[in-house]
Amino acid sequence: MKINEHYTEIGNNYLFAEIAKRVREYKAKEPGKQVISLGIGDITQPIAPAVIEAIHRATDEMTDTSTLRGYSPDSGYDFLVQAILKHEFTDRGIHVEADEIIVSDGAKSDTGNIGDILSPDNTVAITDPAYPVYVDTSIMAGRRIELLPCTPANGFLPSFPKQKTDVIYLCYPNNPTGTALTRGQLKTWVDYAITNRSLILFDAAYEAFISQQDVPHSIFEIEGARQVAIEFRSFSKTAGFTGLRCGYTVVPKDLTAETSKGEKISLNALWKRRQSTKFNGTAYIIQRGAEAVYTPEGQRQTRETIAYYMHNAGIIRDALESAGLICYGGINAPYIWCRTPDGLTSWQFFDLLLDRVQVVGTPGSGFGPSGEGFFRFTAFGKREDTLEAVSRIKSLL
Amino acid sequence: MKINEHYTEIGNNYLFAEIAKRVREYKAKEPGKQVISLGIGDITQPIAPAVIEAIHRATDEMTDTSTLRGYSPDSGYDFLVQAILKHEFTDRGIHVEADEIIVSDGAKSDTGNIGDILSPDNTVAITDPAYPVYVDTSIMAGRRIELLPCTPANGFLPSFPKQKTDVIYLCYPNNPTGTALTRGQLKTWVDYAITNRSLILFDAAYEAFISQQDVPHSIFEIEGARQVAIEFRSFSKTAGFTGLRCGYTVVPKDLTAETSKGEKISLNALWKRRQSTKFNGTAYIIQRGAEAVYTPEGQRQTRETIAYYMHNAGIIRDALESAGLICYGGINAPYIWCRTPDGLTSWQFFDLLLDRVQVVGTPGSGFGPSGEGFFRFTAFGKREDTLEAVSRIKSLL
Numbered sequence: 001m002k003i004n005e006h007y008t009e010i011g012n013n014y015l016f017a018e019i020a021k022r023v024r025e026y027k028a029k030e031p032g033k034q035v036i037s038l039g040i041g042d043i044t045q046p047i048a049p050a051v052i053e054a055i056h057r058a059t060d061e062m063t064d065t066s067t068l069r070g071y072s073p074d075s076g077y078d079f080l081v082q083a084i085l086k087h088e089f090t091d092r093g094i095h096v097e098a099d100e101i102i103v104s105d106g107a108k109s110d111t112g113n114i115g116d117i118l119s120p121d122n123t124v125a126i127t128d129p130a131y132p133v134y135v136d137t138s139i140m141a142g143r144r145i146e147l148l149p150c151t152p153a154n155g156f157l158p159s160f161p162k163q164k165t166d167v168i169y170l171c172y173p174n175n176p177t178g179t180a181l182t183r184g185q186l187k188t189w190v191d192y193a194i195t196n197r198s199l200i201l202f203d204a205a206y207e208a209f210i211s212q213q214d215v216p217h218s219i220f221e222i223e224g225a226r227q228v229a230i231e232f233r234s235f236s237k238t239a240g241f242t243g244l245r246c247g248y249t250v251v252p253k254d255l256t257a258e259t260s261k262g263e264k265i266s267l268n269a270l271w272k273r274r275q276s277t278k279f280n281g282t283a284y285i286i287q288r289g290a291e292a293v294y295t296p297e298g299q300r301q302t303r304e305t306i307a308y309y310m311h312n313a314g315i316i317r318d319a320l321e322s323a324g325l326i327c328y329g330g331i332n333a334p335y336i337w338c339r340t341p342d343g344l345t346s347w348q349f350f351d352l353l354l355d356r357v358q359v360v361g362t363p364g365s366g367f368g369p370s371g372e373g374f375f376r377f378t379a380f381g382k383r384e385d386t387l388e389a390v391s392r393i394k395s396l397l
Numbered sequence: 398m399k400i401n402e403h404y405t406e407i408g409n410n411y412l413f414a415e416i417a418k419r420v421r422e423y424k425a426k427e428p429g430k431q432v433i434s435l436g437i438g439d440i441t442q443p444i445a446p447a448v449i450e451a452i453h454r455a456t457d458e459m460t461d462t463s464t465l466r467g468y469s470p471d472s473g474y475d476f477l478v479q480a481i482l483k484h485e486f487t488d489r490g491i492h493v494e495a496d497e498i499i500v501s502d503g504a505k506s507d508t509g510n511i512g513d514i515l516s517p518d519n520t521v522a523i524t525d526p527a528y529p530v531y532v533d534t535s536i537m538a539g540r541r542i543e544l545l546p547c548t549p550a551n552g553f554l555p556s557f558p559k560q561k562t563d564v565i566y567l568c569y570p571n572n573p574t575g576t577a578l579t580r581g582q583l584k585t586w587v588d589y590a591i592t593n594r595s596l597i598l599f600d601a602a603y604e605a606f607i608s609q610q611d612v613p614h615s616i617f618e619i620e621g622a623r624q625v626a627i628e629f630r631s632f633s634k635t636a637g638f639t640g641l642r643c644g645y646t647v648v649p650k651d652l653t654a655e656t657s658k659g660e661k662i663s664l665n666a667l668w669k670r671r672q673s674t675k676f677n678g679t680a681y682i683i684q685r686g687a688e689a690v691y692t693p694e695g696q697r698q699t700r701e702t703i704a705y706y707m708h709n710a711g712i713i714r715d716a717l718e719s720a721g722l723i724c725y726g727g728i729n730a731p732y733i734w735c736r737t738p739d740g741l742t743s744w745q746f747f748d749l750l751l752d753r754v755q756v757v758g759t760p761g762s763g764f765g766p767s768g769e770g771f772f773r774f775t776a777f778g779k780r781e782d783t784l785e786a787v788s789r790i791k792s793l794l
Contacts (some may be wrong), residue, residue, distance in 0.1 A: 003516060003654045008662065046462060074414075109675060118399070133675070167398055243681045245679070270401075
């Protein structure tokens, strides 16, 4: 048998695996030292009690033949789809329909698998720096990639691709830079996609952290987006589901493509076909947990946790700036993106922080070439760890 | 953008979606009639109490910062990997190593996604009839398929492919025919794969239902299989996890391929790279539930449930045979595969059973051309439903 040789074209190490390895090696060398991680964007605060209660209730249903649930409907249970529809879209005046929401086990799976329904010949534009999944999965499929630099020089607003582009990944609020686009800025991209018949893959995993009025929560707030965009959403950061696994993807029925025979194909139908063939639904008990995010208690509890993380973001940004670092993000996203000091490379700064003050962050260069010379801190730590970490960093700089 | 046009080459309807549609339409037409399904292989018996308790305990851990779990390790938690290793392999004298077991959200995802790491140029051989995922995902990737008929004429033992084949899907105990291979029969396939440098994708989702001594539970019982096979396992049928979602795939480190540059590549590393890039782990609470399957109580409870289903299998097979139908399977698998009476096509028999006695089964032709003229019944019903269904069928025939 032959393998998919495009796999040999990607780096050997997934960014976070490399970080974990360096931390493991450091801890083996220095077992007495206490390492604090503001690195991978994993949650540290308890799951909302409303979610926990819903999971317990649903788990108990699995003990009785009359309430037991087996295979989930392919696109998710209607109770969850309806809760998402109402709270995320309808109540905000955004036009999305129930059968356009497809529940999954998380946005990483969906942003990774979406390429399945697209031609390998498609060219792809990806903002740089970016969440590594967009680049890695595009390489795995053999697609030509154009990177769109996002730096302080352009205010982290990418320029349009130089070459004709079929597919564009946008993630706003952005991971890793923590920056956001205004409605007006996002509209220029929707207009570009309409003109160029491009598809926008919009990763909105961090929309719950938006604090400013002119930042859109969904690309479907923008006129025309229903013809050109797919949106990815996640409960991971919104409600702490990194260890529970639930997300959803919105594929509007207005989004179509023409085959080489001139046949019009709905991407909504294609994605559902992909999911019904290669995925078997998200666990019932997890979907009940996700539904509970939308109860009044669930909303109050998850918003408190988001406020807690965003308070951390303020602490990090203030401390780094007072130590003389130039920082971005942290206003509409749980990430602070700072320039490394003294011209250090991203990995040099990583090693310096680990060796000298036992603080772990994420080297910007791991997110792409335009990330070189930058460093990402996440606001997902515990308060005491965050305070201790910034205090150590300040003492070093 | 252009779509993956191979998607237009597959049928519009996933088999079980078409069945669900016909049942829905029938119920709308005849709201008073009570329909019994022995169709889709979904479970009806409660989840083992040991599993339920483990999920509750793990869910409570998510309420406390000191026990909270975020992202799972990419290949699954060590507690689950070690439990699988010991009970499924080491205790049975089968050589598998811990880092060869990769936990997932189920065998459907893994059998569907495994093609990602293989060249689209690979040719594929698939037993016919088969679980539709093998054919559909091969078509989606644009691979040439050779079907290997399995019928009473060859005792459901497929002949070797006529053309050189890179990848071979085998599912034993088999879905849909319910038949099994002996160790000797499976060895001829391992030998074929070694000689022809083929890869065997071995779906062992039903191994827990094996009752006969000479039927292998794992392809890794066969000498040489570690060089040529990947095995898919599932908790769905073993422990009723259809609605909880957990499975695992075993990729031996002995399994390698050569690139066009002559470089030797480990498929274990490739699959881990695929999963760490396009998947974010199975929920912690679900992995704790799966671990509990291997406690003494979990083993006793899940074995009782399997015995319950296999008792159903005996009831179905006996009743259908006494009604004059020719039946296969039901000994080492929870499926009974019977010839349709009076030369009816599979869908004609489906409509007859639904219209006349309100019993739902699965048309054999939905599993491939060699399934035409056959019909699948599953043993996963409740006892009373199973008895009522076979009584209705007997009254009809």
